[in-house]
């Protein structure tokens with residue numbers, strides 16, 4: 314049994330095969346139900362790009378817990394410069410596949426911008442589940458190919474628009490990905506990305522009714 318806990322915005326705590334993963338842990342986001350002080354254990358910390366709303370407190374979590382920091386090469390170099398031990402900084406790039414602590418991590422494209430390296434998404438696969446975190450991205454057709462290689466159980470997709478996909482694009486992307494479950498993220502953190510997740514749910518149901526749309530409240534957990 315594993316779980317996915319939404320920490321608001323693009324931040325998630327995920328347990329797969331007994332490992333604790335954080336993705337884009339911006340713990341100080343306005344919707345976050347947890348504080349950095351609440352985090353005592355982590356095995357892997359994955360960061361999709363270096364914008365503050367994604368890098369967040371990732372380096373603090375790594376220093377505090379001894380977790381491994383996984384990101385694009387240039388961002389790992391920055392993390393090292395900020396005190397992350399070199400042996401805890403795992404550098405990857407688009408297309409890369411690594412098994413870290415028994416969890417398969419695949420770095421996939423995201424169409425966005427950043428300062429260090431390139432933005433990405435991640436697929437993390439354990440025995441229990443495969444989870445795709447899209448990062449910040451517009452709709453990317455390449456994922457239809459990646460889906461053939463790595464079927465996705467749970468997709469975490471942005472719907473906030475302005476900086477990422479909106480609900481309409483995210484519903485189309487869900488149709489391309491065909492996960493078992495889709496969870497919307499990266500919305501309602503601040504006024505400019507205000508969206509109604511129920512609209513996303515309706516659009517997905519029209520296109521791919523077999524996909525379950527799970528709308529989490531910050532702090533809420535989906536178990537698998």
Ligand SMILES: [Zn+2]
Nearest residue numbers: 364366449476
């Ligand atoms: Zn963002």
